[in-house]
Amino acid sequence: MSVYIQSAAQISIQEPLTEKWFAEPHIPAGNFNLSIEPDYKSFIPPAESRRMGRLLKRAVTTSKEALRKGGCEMPDAIISGTGLGCIENTEKFLNAMLDNGEECMPPTAFMQSTHNTISSQVALTLKCHGYNSTYSQQGFSFDSALLDAFMQFELGKIGTALVEGHDEMTPDYYNMLGKIGYWRKETADTEKLRKSKGVGSISGSSSVSILLSDKLNDNTLCEIKNIVTLHSPNKSEIWNVVSRLLAKAGVAMSDIDAVVVGLSGDAENDSVYESVMSQCFTDKPVVWYKHLFGESFCASAFGMYVAATILNNRFIPKHLLYKSDKGINNVKNLIVYNHFHNKNHSITLLQSIK
Amino acid sequence: MEQLIEELKQEIINALNLEDMTLADIDENAPLFGEGLCLDSIDALELIVLMDKKYGIKLKTAAEGKEIFKSVKVMAEYIASHRTK
Amino acid sequence: MAEIVITGLGIISALGSGIEVTVGRLLSEKSAVEKIKHLQTVHCDLPAGEVPYSDTQLREMLNIAPDYNITRTSLMGQVALKEAMSQAKLSDKQNFTVALVAGNTVGGMEKSEQYYHHFLNDEEYKEYIGLHDCGACTEMIAQGTPFNFDLVTTISTACSSAANSVFFGADMLKTGRADIVVAGGTECLSKFHLNGFNTLMILDSEVCKPFDKNRRGLNLGEGAAFLVMETAESARRRNVVPICKLSGYANRCDAFHQTASSPEGEGAFLAMEGALADAALQPADIDYINAHGTGTPNNDESEGHAMMRVFGDRIPPVSSTKAFTGHTTSASGAIEAVISILSLTRGFIPANLNFSEKIDSLNFMPVTKTMQGVNLRHVLTNSFGFGGNDSSCIFSKIEQQ
Numbered sequence: 001m002s003v004y005i006q007s008a009a010q011i012s013i014q015e016p017l018t019e020k021w022f023a024e025p026h027i028p029a030g031n032f033n034l035s036i037e038p039d040y041k042s043f044i045p046p047a048e049s050r051r052m053g054r055l056l057k058r059a060v061t062t063s064k065e066a067l068r069k070g071g072c073e074m075p076d077a078i079i080s081g082t083g084l085g086c087i088e089n090t091e092k093f094l095n096a097m098l099d100n101g102e103e104c105m106p107p108t109a110f111m112q113s114t115h116n117t118i119s120s121q122v123a124l125t126l127k128c129h130g131y132n133s134t135y136s137q138q139g140f141s142f143d144s145a146l147l148d149a150f151m152q153f154e155l156g157k158i159g160t161a162l163v164e165g166h167d168e169m170t171p172d173y174y175n176m177l178g179k180i181g182y183w184r185k186e187t188a189d190t191e192k193l194r195k196s197k198g199v200g201s202i203s204g205s206s207s208v209s210i211l212l213s214d215k216l217n218d219n220t221l222c223e224i225k226n227i228v229t230l231h232s233p234n235k236s237e238i239w240n241v242v243s244r245l246l247a248k249a250g251v252a253m254s255d256i257d258a259v260v261v262g263l264s265g266d267a268e269n270d271s272v273y274e275s276v277m278s279q280c281f282t283d284k285p286v287v288w289y290k291h292l293f294g295e296s297f298c299a300s301a302f303g304m305y306v307a308a309t310i311l312n313n314r315f316i317p318k319h320l321l322y323k324s325d326k327g328i329n330n331v332k333n334l335i336v337y338n339h340f341h342n343k344n345h346s347i348t349l350l351q352s353i354k
Numbered sequence: 355m356e357q358l359i360e361e362l363k364q365e366i367i368n369a370l371n372l373e374d375m376t377l378a379d380i381d382e383n384a385p386l387f388g389e390g391l392c393l394d395s396i397d398a399l400e401l402i403v404l405m406d407k408k409y410g411i412k413l414k415t416a417a418e419g420k421e422i423f424k425s426v427k428v429m430a431e432y433i434a435s436h437r438t439k
Numbered sequence: 440m441a442e443i444v445i446t447g448l449g450i451i452s453a454l455g456s457g458i459e460v461t462v463g464r465l466l467s468e469k470s471a472v473e474k475i476k477h478l479q480t481v482h483c484d485l486p487a488g489e490v491p492y493s494d495t496q497l498r499e500m501l502n503i504a505p506d507y508n509i510t511r512t513s514l515m516g517q518v519a520l521k522e523a524m525s526q527a528k529l530s531d532k533q534n535f536t537v538a539l540v541a542g543n544t545v546g547g548m549e550k551s552e553q554y555y556h557h558f559l560n561d562e563e564y565k566e567y568i569g570l571h572d573c574g575a576c577t578e579m580i581a582q583g584t585p586f587n588f589d590l591v592t593t594i595s596t597a598c599s600s601a602a603n604s605v606f607f608g609a610d611m612l613k614t615g616r617a618d619i620v621v622a623g624g625t626e627c628l629s630k631f632h633l634n635g636f637n638t639l640m641i642l643d644s645e646v647c648k649p650f651d652k653n654r655r656g657l658n659l660g661e662g663a664a665f666l667v668m669e670t671a672e673s674a675r676r677r678n679v680v681p682i683c684k685l686s687g688y689a690n691r692c693d694a695f696h697q698t699a700s701s702p703e704g705e706g707a708f709l710a711m712e713g714a715l716a717d718a719a720l721q722p723a724d725i726d727y728i729n730a731h732g733t734g735t736p737n738n739d740e741s742e743g744h745a746m747m748r749v750f751g752d753r754i755p756p757v758s759s760t761k762a763f764t765g766h767t768t769s770a771s772g773a774i775e776a777v778i779s780i781l782s783l784t785r786g787f788i789p790a791n792l793n794f795s796e797k798i799d800s801l802n803f804m805p806v807t808k809t810m811q812g813v814n815l816r817h818v819l820t821n822s823f824g825f826g827g828n829d830s831s832c833i834f835s836k837i838e839q840q
């Protein structure tokens with residue numbers, strides 16, 4: 001059994017639906033970053049889009065793009081991760097309820113407030129009757145979705161899957177999360193996030209759709225060798241899991257070209273990565289991505305997307321490297337490592353097919 | 355009545371997010387559901403909220419709405435005789 | 440493929456806390472759906488299935504201090520989790536890999552809606568901001584045990600969340616990613632949910648009448664349930680007695696409408712067919728169907744048509760237990776899995792309360808009187824969510840050797 005990443009499409013604070021960020025990234029200027037929205041009219045007819053909030057439009061668009069790029073008309077499964085779902089509509093309904101004394105409330109906003117609306121809407125647009133699920137486990141939501149898909153490939157239940165990560169940020173939710181330490185108080189740029197650790201990071205608003213298949217084709221970006229997960233591990237557990245992961249895939253530690261991690265500039269978050277890096281991946285180049293895409297509950301989907309893009313190009317540009325003054329060529333194997341609050345951890349091994 | 359019909363058309367466009375439609379696109383005699391605007395059950399619920407919010411008319415069930423939402427004209431006539439604001 | 444067995448059950452609902460209380464209430468044919476007492480809402484004339492314990496009482500049951508920040512959803516989850524883990528003799532972890540998978544939809548909304556103005560305007564209750572999302576609720580349930588789980592995750596597919604948690608757990612066992620999985624779901628009643636369903640105009644102002652011609656809608660409920668699942672090999676190794684097998688399951692999507700089910704019940708049909716195929720069983724092998732049966736005009740007709748497509752004119756005994764508990768949304772898949780397993784192992788079929796007249800377009804009537812002393816080999820339970828997230832699973836008796 002093999003699982004390949006065939007294609008991916010993103011809408012984020014980088015230029016949407018392109019890989020322009022790989023060569024010419026847009027550097028976020030502030031801490032509250034909204035995504036750059038494409039013209040949805042060319043993807044969704046008005047009659048369909050009139051009852052879709054921003055996040056649904058994004059999800060349908062990135063899904064359609066990923067399918068088009070990957071040469072797949074109908075996936076066997078649609079699996080999303082989202083930390084907050086369509087929070088804009090949730091807030092709309094909540095505010096209406098609190099302001100109008102539980103009268104005259106908008107049904108469409110309620111309908112869109114449930115997290116599974118995202119996967120369901122993609123299925124509805126595609127008329128896809130296959131497996132359909134949604135995970136909502138904070139910064140481990142996308143990882144859970146990927147694990148689900150991977151297991152179903154292993155069990156031979158599916159041959160293709162759209163695996164997605166979608167989250168939006170609103171000014172109110174941004175302020176609320178700010179009260180519990182999610183964001184930097186001062187305006188933070190890439191250098192600040194890298195050099196001066198503090199409380200919080202910069203926010204992102206992100207959508208990624210990734211098409212997986214058990215068959216190689218001309219578009220294939222890379223192969224996912226395996227994904228393993230742990231919860232509240234101690235250091236030796238992580239080391240053991242990494243060793244088993246590599247041994248099973250027949251890959252030596254010396255074959256690993258770099259590790260893609262969710263460093264964000266938040267001291268507590270980063271210290272976990274730094275400790276695991278020094279324990280398990282000593283001297284390996286570190287790739288980060290939250291300085292370009294921001295922090296969000298489904299940010300780890302960008303880790304996977306960035307890694308797949310690197311392997312497709314077999315090159316790591318300098319701006320993705322945490323500590324280096326030049327890019328790296330001939331990249332063959334990458335580890336993508338994510339944790340959320342040192343609770344759930346995921347470690348994924350990706351390999352170039354070229 | 356003419357004025358109410360025009361007002362109602364605009365309210366429907368807003369409530370149902372019919373972005374690409376203008377007042378002239380809506381025929382006040384055409385059915386709202388099934389054909390014509392091709393609205394569905396969720397739109398009916400939005401119209402029920404609109405009736406309550408804007409005209410102070412409370413409909414108890416979705417079935418009641420079916421009779422009233424036959425066309426913009428029927429709706430306007432119902433509003434004219436039942437409105438409380 | 441590894442055989443998946445169930446070794447522990449835990450449940451809390453409007454019927455009360457624990458499996459014995461639940462069985463007793465089901466056999467007594469007495470609904471626990473009543474006018475809203477605990478939830479502070481202007482719609483208190485609506486009936487609902489409220490868990491008969493206040494937060495304070497739940498805290499006392501769990502020995503949780505009054506000043507510890509926790510949502511009602513997590514409190515109920517902890518109660519059900521403890522019962523399930525105790526039955527499965529999971530007191531310490533030893534060398535097993537154990538995952539916790541739970542379904543929920545609105546997370547900590549019941550607290551967020553109370554403290555929302557504080558969240559926005561001042562620093563008070565800010566600890567609850569971090570408990571708002573679905574995943575945080577599951578983490579809080581995990582923290583209620585001394586156990587260090589190896590994976591904690593949350594599925595949010597509306598009213599089929601808990602069923603899909605069971606499926607994900609089974610796949611973890613089959614792929615060898617866990618030795619034991621505790622899977623289920625939890626959801627407490629909130630103003631947000633109540634008003635949401637109310638704006639969709641699908642709440643009955645009286646106790647619901649699933650599968651009745653004159654059904655008018657559903658009643659919301661609240662609760663939690665968990666199932667301890669493991670491979671038959673793991674149960675043998677741990678010396679615990681399996682309760683039953685999980686023999687098949689399938690998740691399919693109706694892909695018809697944002698909220699409504701298709702008239703012919705395509706997603707439900709595919710889910711039931713998929714579960715039968717996964718279990719390698721024929722329709723005639725199913726001895727009881729615990730239907731989703733919410734009591735809304737749309738669901739019951741659509742589900743009924745799907746059953747007719749799968750079972751033809753030989754529809755097994757069917758009942759919906761939602762008139763007992765209310766629709767416990769994200770928890771319902773697990774609550775009804777527990778009820779189905781209790782039916783299977785104790786040989787009874789719970790009554791479908793409040794039924795009087797058959798739906799014209801359907802060829803069957805639900806079971807209206809509790810059937811006792813029946814021999815059930817395989818039971819099928821349906822859980823369907825908005826957006827067409829349709830899931831079915833089959834539990835089977837373990838043949839004595």
